[in-house]
Amino acid sequence: MKFAVALALVATVGGPAFAKGSGxxxxxxxxxxxxxxxxxxxMNWNSVPAYVAQLKNLNKGTLWYDKKSNKLKxxxxxxxxxxxxxxxxxxTIYDVTNGANIQKGAFEQFMNRGxxxxxxxIVLDNEDFEMNKKYKxxxxxxxxxxxxxxxxxxxxxxxxxxKVTFSEDEAKQ
Numbered sequence: 001m002k003f004a005v006a007l008a009l010v011a012t013v014g015g016p017a018f019a020k021g022s023g024x025x026x027x028x029x030x031x032x033x034x035x036x037x038x039x040x041x042x043m044n045w046n047s048v049p050a051y052v053a054q055l056k057n058l059n060k061g062t063l064w065y066d067k068k069s070n071k072l073k074x075x076x077x078x079x080x081x082x083x084x085x086x087x088x089x090x091x092t093i094y095d096v097t098n099g100a101n102i103q104k105g106a107f108e109q110f111m112n113r114g115x116x117x118x119x120x121x122i123v124l125d126n127e128d129f130e131m132n133k134k135y136k137x138x139x140x141x142x143x144x145x146x147x148x149x150x151x152x153x154x155x156x157x158x159x160x161x162x163k164v165t166f167s168e169d170e171a172k173q
Contacts, residue, residue: 038063063153096134
C-alpha cells in the first residue's frame with residue numbers, strides 16, 4: 001500500500017494562550033475530542049466559551065479532496081482529559097463505513113510531555129484513504145484511547161459520457 005501521507009507538526013500548546021488560571025480551559029470542555037477542519041485552527045483565545053464555540057464551528061464532518069491533486073490537508077486539534085505523560089502519541093485512522101472497523105493508517109505524533117492539547121495536520125491521498133467513506137481518527141497514549149473524531153472524505157469520481165459503442169457482432173447479439 002502506498003502511503004502518500006505527509007505529517008507536519010504545526011505547533012504544540014504552550015505559552016500564555018493556554019496558561020493555567022482560574023476556571024475551565026478549552027481542554028476541559030473538549031476533552032476526548034478531535035476537532036477536524038480543512039482550515040487552520042486558531043491557537044489563541046480571549047474567552048474560553050467563545051474559543052470553544054469557534055472550534056466547534058470550524059469542526060467539519062465532511063472534507064473534500066482537491067480535484068486536481070486528489071489530496072487533502074486535514075488540520076486537527078486533539079484535546080485530552082489529563083496531561084499526557086509522554087512525548088509521543090499515536091494517531092490511527094480507521095475506515096468505519098457501514099459498521100466496518102478497518103485500520104487504514106497509523107502515525108506517530110510528537111508533543112511536549114504534560115500537554116493536554118495537540119495541534120497538527122496530515123495530508124491524505126485518496127489512493128490510501130478512499131473518497132466517499134467515513135473514517136474515525138483515534139489518538140492513543142500507551143495503548144489507551146485519549147481522543148477521537150470522525151470525518152467523511154468526499155471527492156469527485158471520473159465522469160463518463162454515458163455513450164456506449166458496440167461492434168457489429170455485439171449489436172447482433
